[in-house]
Amino acid sequence: MSVKYIPVQWNPNKWYYDGIMLVGVAAFLWVFLYITPDALGHERPINPQIHNARAFGACAFTMLTVILCIGPLARLDHRFLPLLYNRRHFGVMTAFVAATHAGYILDWYFAFSSRSPVQGLLEANTSYGQIAGFPFEILGVFALICLTLLAATSHDFWLKFLTPPVWKRLHYLIYAAYAAVVGHVVLGILQDDRGIGVNLLFIGGAALVCVLHLAAWWQGRAEPMGIAATGWVQVAPVDAFREGFAKITKLPDGDRVAVFLHEGQLSAIANACAHQNGPLGEGKIVDCLVTCPWHGFQYDVRNGQSPAPFTEKVPTYLVKVEGGAVFVNPAANPPGTAVAPVPLEKGAT
């Protein structure tokens, strides 16, 4: 959570996460370069420069694949949520690994060009009209630009400045980047390389990402919407509420509200966290504060405000109990508006 911006937010958990990630990258490169130098199944001998380029390229692909699996995994099974916690550092690291791959390529294939290496890269092959021999490099360039853009806008400042929905839309570029990377690999190295390991890594990785995304999308699609009664939206019967937890309901306009039961009283706040729109209703209340399951921002459920000195706020909603059920008024109150909690009298009319 932010009070005043600092360059990089680290805490013991993030150190731990980043440490494991760095060890993973180092191990991947080491295995690739020294333990099984033939892992790429090179049919013709290659020099160390190309080998390095391929190792970093394969590493970036694997990292991107893992990053893209984390989101749907966390949606399908909440035990994967901790992986989501520091995914941005993972993304920034991936951009660096991909840039190293590009650096090796430019330094080797275009180092002695009479033009600038980048110009050489853009002009070396312009057969865009065919699949065999397609200039696959351009797909890599596109993906690298996307990854750089995402890494460059990963600081919390950008989230607050652009607003989470705009930021998220911008960061959907990751999907375009991944499709481009798959194209870069399939139209590039896989045209030539029939080794089982390489094909499994690339095609298997891409298939896994697609299957997980489609499964998560399928699961989220069937979410029920609250039943509108006299303008108010029904959330759940009173018996369904558990102390310290929320029931989430979808409003007619598609927004979601989280209605919490705390000390026998109901309070409703927007389900979308002010940070990255994480699902607040999946968090648990401790001392009046609900903790966002994604990165741990906290809010007082009675007024939607983060505890001082933090300044984040989320909208609140009016709640009522009627006929043994709990309802919310779908008109959101401005972020941080205090609303008196409503006692949950079981069976109240």
Next chain:
Amino acid sequence: MSIAPSLIFFLQVWGGVGAGVALLFLAWGIDRIDEDARGAYVFRVLIIPGILLIWPLVLWRWWQLEAQSGRWLARYQPVRRAHGLAALAMSVAIALIVFFGLSARQDWPADIAPVRVETGS
């Protein structure tokens, strides 16, 4: 004629304008529109690359915040539908690329021995 030089020139101009925007925004604008940035300076260095890349978006948001014209509720409306569509579009694109890419594979003529090309020959 190749478009590569014009493309590179365009990128240079884009970055140049972005540098101007970055200077203006980080030295002056950011303090006006974000209270969390006041008194915090080191993090601004990390913001520069982003401004160079998406400066039109920066100018748009800056203007919106100065004019206080954005809808406050928009900040709390996650983009779920678009997410499903993006995931779907990516999966279809990947399936097509892998299918057509692998179909276009050619076999290396194994029976042709490599020939060393001599300089000047």
